[in-house]
Amino acid sequence: MSSSLKIDGLSVSYGPIPALRNVSIEVPEGGFVSVLGSNGAGKTTLVRTITGVLYLQKGKVTSGSITRDGQDMTKLKTRKIVTGGVAQVPEGRMLFPQLTVEENLRCGAASRRDLAGINDTLSEVFDLFPQLPPLQNQLAGLLSGGEQQMVAVGRALMAKPSLLVCDELSLGLAPLIVRDLFLLLDRINKEGVAVLAIEQNARIALQHSTYAYALEVGEIVLEGPSDELRENQEVQDLYMGGGGDSREAYAAIRREVNR
Amino acid sequence: MDILASTFFDWGVNxxxxxxxxxxxAIYAVVALGFVLVEKSTAVLNLAVGEFLMLGSYFGVAFFMERKTNIFIGTLVITLVMALFGLAIHYGIMRPMVGQGFFAIVLATIGIATVIRAVVQMWFGPLEKGNLTALPTGTIEVAGTSIRWVDIIILLVVLGSVGAFLVFYARTRTGLHMRAVASNIEAAAGVGIDPDRAYAITWAMAIGIAGLGGVMLGHFTPSVNPALAAIGLRAFPAAAIGGFTSVGGSIIGGLIVGVIEQLAGGHFGTKWREPVAFGILILVLIFKPTGLFGQKDLERV
Incomplete structure (x- = not known):
């Protein structure tokens, strides 16, 4: 099976501080993969590296590679990456608060050259999020968190991606809204768009993805099919507040990684 | 204040x-636009905006006084040359300074201002030139009062070009990308907008329009001289009325400041013009810091 994204032995550091060490992740074409991790695990660094905005924080890839269909994209500029079919829903939504909903969505098509197709995609996005058309001319900064997240997902879809990278989609949102958003991701995924969900909310991520990785302190500590990981005691302890000794289990993993 | 009674209710004078x-x-509006647009998009306080207008006026001297160039061709060339100058400032100075502190970059614009003033004096000499006369110099009778053609033309030219810019900024794809970069640069980079390109276009447009404003200023003023650069300070009261963030608001702010200043100068004597302009600035900052058109930070968390 050909892969939509292949990360191979990736290490990234901010100056002398390592953020990712020897990380390997694969997203099959049309697949739904999640990466779990708690705060400081390196999730955001991973997203920044994939989407080519690492340089904004002065981060550097020290080894390893990111490839798509065998093509190296480790050092590509964001514009090229987006043109190549990778769009992101950034952590914290990152909308343009002073621009309207429609303008925010249209910015998602910034890298597209088929100007005629943009309006079609816009109406597809409006179909997917029926809440958005009435808000079309509202300033994005005035929307609720859930609405903002919809705009952020819609904006990413405006690039007509073949891979959607979602960074902490669930962050700060009510459980019902999170559920709806993930159901939408399923729908988008069924239409052939591969999804890579970077998530702190392991429960929902494992429910919707087919394969998952656990990232801690910059390293992949666990990986496997999502339904297997869901039953995994360690995962439950770490991310689902399972047993009473989750704190110790977490500390044990951190110790192991740091060694 | 002694002449107050004699002219205050003279509607012809008014x-x-x-x-x-x-x-x-309208000229102040150009100054404010050059200031607010650059500040909003690139987070650089462009303290050289007055010098850019003054340079535009001197280009006017070179084209219209020394060479008798056609006014349309000359103004177009000056605007384009100034736009190229804006590009040069972006690529030559601002881009290499990315990541440096706010204050360092402000100092760089003061450096640019000083260099422009020095170059202008070396090139044209320190003496005053007369005013530019390439635009019609006559007057027109309106309601029994003679109005200078130059004033009307300046108003129309500036409003026309600034209006064209605002339409570009609000309605085109490139304008949208410029506003996106101004709103959230990281997000803009994330969707594949090239912030560097947006910055370059911003500088080119801001300085190009300043060049056009300089040609108009050269026609408005009684004499072209290096001190014209002081007009840059008028960006502050005009921009304050616009709330420092609203490009459209700062243009209206410029018009308001210009009218109040002329009325105060005409009725109370020209020495009142500056105190009134900067009095407005202080009053706005105290009582309406967001300006008449500014918006508070729109971030609902």
């Missing part, structure tokens, strides 16, 4: 002052 105030205000 009409003259209103029209020349609008013309002056």
């Amino acid at each position: 009409l003259q002052l209103l029209v020349s105030g609008l013309a002056l205000g």
Whole structure:
């Protein structure tokens, strides 16, 4: 099976501080993969590296590679990456608060050259999020968190991606809204768009993805099919507040990684 | 204040002052646009904006006084040359300084201002030139009062070009990308907008329009001289009325400041012009810091 994204032995550091060490992740074409991790695990660094905005924080890839269909994209500029079919829903939504909903969505098509197709995609996005058309001319900064997240997902879809990278989609949102958003991701995924969900909310991520990785302190500590990981005691302890000794289990993993 | 009674209710005088105030205000609007646009998009306080206008006026001297160039061709060339100058400033100075502190970059714009003033004096000499006369110099009778053609033309030219810019900024794809970069640069980079390109276009447009404003200023003022650069300070009261963030608001702010200044100068004597302009600045900052058109930070968490 050909892969939509292949990360191979990736290490990234901010100056002398390592953020990712020897990380390997694969997203099959049309697949739904999640990466779990708690705060400081390196999730955001991973997203920044994939989407080519690492340089904004002065981060550097020290080894390893990111490839798509065998093509190296480790050092590509964001514009090229987006043109190549990778769009992101950034952590914290990152909308343009002073621009309207429609303008925010249209910015998602910034890298597209088929100007005629943009309006079609816009109406597809409006179909997917029926809440958005009435808000079309509202300033994005005035929307609720859930609405903002919809705009952020819609904006990413405006690039007509073949891979959607979602960074902490669930962050700060009510459980019902999170559920709806993930159901939408399923729908988008069924239409052939591969999804890579970077998530702190392991429960929902494992429910919707087919394969998952656990990232801690910059390293992949666990990986496997999502339904297997869901039953995994360690995962439950770490991310689902399972047993009473989750704190110790977490500390044990951190110790192991740091060694 | 002694002449107050004699002219205050003379509507002919008031009409003259209103029209020349609008013309002056239109030039202030250009100053404010060059300041707010750059500040909003690139987070650089461009303290050289007055020098850019002054340079535009001197280009006017070179083209219209020394060479008798056609006004349309000359103005177009000056605007384009100034736009290229804006590009040079972006690529030559601002881009290499990315990541440096706010204050360092402000100092760099002061450096640019000083260099422009020095170069202008070396090139044209320290003496005053007369005013530019390439635009029609006559007057027109309106309601029994003679109004300068120059004032009307300046107002129309500036409003036309600034209006064209605003339409570009609000309605085109490139304008949208410029506003996106101004709103959230990281998000803009994330969707594949090239912030560097947006910055370059911003500088080119801001300085190009300043060049056009300089040609108009050279026609409005009695003499072209290096001190014209002081007009840059008028960006502050105009931008304050616009709330420092609203490009459209700062243009209206410029018009308001120009009209109030001309009225105050005409009725109370020219020495009142500056105190009134900067009095407005202080009052706005105290009582309405977001300006008449500014918006508070729109971030609902």
